[in-house]
Amino acid sequence: MTTTTVRPASPPVVTDPSITLRVRRASEDTNTVLWRDMIRTMRQPDMLAFAVVMGVFFLVLFNYVFGGAIGAVAGIDYLQYLLPGVLVISALQGAQQTSMGLASDFSEGVNERFRSLPMSQSAVISGRTIADAVRNIAGLVLVALVGILMGFRFASFGGAVAAIALATGIGYGFSWMGAAIAAKVRQPDMVGMLSMFWLFPLMLASTAFAPVQSMPGWLQPFVTYQPISAASDAVRGLANGVPTGDAIALTLIWIAVLLAIFVPVSVYLYKKVD
Amino acid sequence: MYIMSTKQPMSTASHEPVIDARELHKSFGNVEAVKSLSFSVEAGEVLGLLGPNGAGKTTTIKMLTTLTQIDGGQAAIGGFDVSTQPDVVRQMIGVAGQSAAVDEKLTARENLNLFGRLYKIPRAERQRRTEELIERFDLGDFADRPSSTYSGGERRRLDVVAALVANPPALFLDEPTTGLDPRSRAELWDTVRSLATEGTAIVLSTQYLEEADRLADKILLIDHGEVVAQGTPDALKANLDRNVLEIHLELESGVGDAQELLASEENAVADVEARRIDIHVGNDADRSLALLRRLQDGGISILKFQLREPTLDDVFLSLTGSPSTEIEESTK
């Protein structure tokens, strides 16, 4: 094996990257994965359609079926109460899709390729969570438009933008939680089943659809402080032109807590091999 | 601080192995998939990993490519330890695993572009390389369709091509030709040989003796996670230079009688249910004729017979003295 011709150049090998180089590469990789996940999102419009249909389903179901009863307790026109909550719930559904998407990367085998490549492994998750946030924004705008057709009124354009941004933010926090679950479980059907366990309690035992006064006393402390309630209250305030600083602050704290826990946990679980 | 070497990490002039495995060991629960496997591959060399189902080929390749943890022993690529410096090792390897690892929603072009970007290949170079590979492996007809729509062989080709995007110094191909048609197989064989000529160190697993014979500079025959034999294809073949006389009998009861008549033959293997006897006869036609005549004279009625090349199973038989675990057609 002594006579060998020159191999065409392959990228130079970096043996001891500095922190700055590492960060730069991680963001390049995140960008690349984001590009890949955006293509996937466009090719699967049913994911977006599903999120919008769910949102509209909640709007119609709660507004016309339970609207009268709950509206009386809420003290405002029920649609004005309901739509912001539905925006938060739709964003939460987006987080579940992060979980499902990452699990299907495992089952399709493409994660095995990613693992053998000289890339930042965390980019696989950070790219996906950003792509899902982008899709969430599109979904939330569509749900809001349906709400407007049903008679909802945003107090101002700025309020609408802030409301959608905050809902997207809490969805982004939960996306990392969804990623951690998928990185641990790795099988799409298991991930789908598990998401029922966090999705429904957070969704139903919250102020998204009904005010806390309408719930049993023992449940009220949980309902009051849990992230989906905080976000629903905050988004409702922004959308109706009566922003509440406490709710907004609590929502931002929840987003920070979710990220502080689940960014490292999901990356750790994702990297693990047997 | 970081060091960026502008040269290839290993110069082809030195004889430092590019791929170096020492006493690799891996268990899954109480299954010992790989037990103490050692080998090395130099730049420009092709190592054929040959063995039946469950021999430990895939596990070995996964250990060397950072895809599974190494339980015992050490592995290095280009001098960098696989367990402790996986980030460096990943810059030097290309892998085509046994099952396809591509994005199903992306087209071939997009997949290759994606992996090229992650290898940090500059855009112009990446595009040139992608088009070259598409041309070379004839992916053009379906390069702009999502890979979920591909036939098995088309997806396999894309997966192998994905391993070649960065032209890495160490290449791992796990049964790369399984499911390929003869034309694609020939193309892949050419590519493997020319990559080796250019200085790539290649580990290639296969179940086909012919493939290992054509491509490999040396062969590692493994079974149950252990080396059964190793050497150049020629050396191994010298060991195997014997054809097999396969005799099919008319009656099940004839098998016992035949066995008695052939008691002096060391290499006769009888399968009663299949009413079949295999005997290693070498290239000696007279010997085959004599054996057949002996059976005929003994009153055994022969349905048909044939002289065939040794199969992988025969290799195991002659090298280990006992039949290997069953060799099935790979369905993957």
Ligand SMILES: Nc1ncnc2c1ncn2[C@@H]1O[C@H](COP(=O)(O)OP(=O)(O)OP(=O)(O)O)[C@@H](O)[C@H]1O
């Ligand atoms: N994740 C796992 N859990 C348990 N056992 C495993 C696992 N992976 C492999 N094994 C076992 O390890 C052994 C070696 O498997 P491996 O996949 O390396 O074989 P192989 O030589 O690639 O076979 P094939 O030709 O069928 O691809 C087998 O007995 C297999 O059942």
Ligand SMILES: [Mg+2]
């Ligand atoms: Mg295998």
